[in-house]
Amino acid sequence: MVDYELGKRILALRERVVADFNAGDWEEVGLLTGFSDMISKHPRLIRSLAWGDEDYAGNALAIIKRIAEQNEKAFTIFEKHVTEKYPEESQYISA
DSSP states (O other), X not given: OOOHHHHHHHHHHHHHHHHHOOHHHHHXXXXXXXXXXXXXXXXXXXXXXXXXXXXXXXXXXXXXXXXXXXXXXXXXXXXXXXHHHSOOOOOOOOO
């Protein structure tokens, strides 16, 4: 069951994945989290990424959500990997 806070983390991760990921990144996540089979066997994930299809964001969300629901520790590893590989740009707020 996904609660509000986990849902927000899932959506935030999806945004970063959609903006930055390539097929190799998905392979890395599979290796690090133990979800290689689920990722490689998804019927549309990599194909929609490769072709720039409009359903890619939804496919990515489906995979991220399944990982979070099945193994929150693996989801945390996923988040950490994305943060380390694609650090967010610092935002400066002037007073």
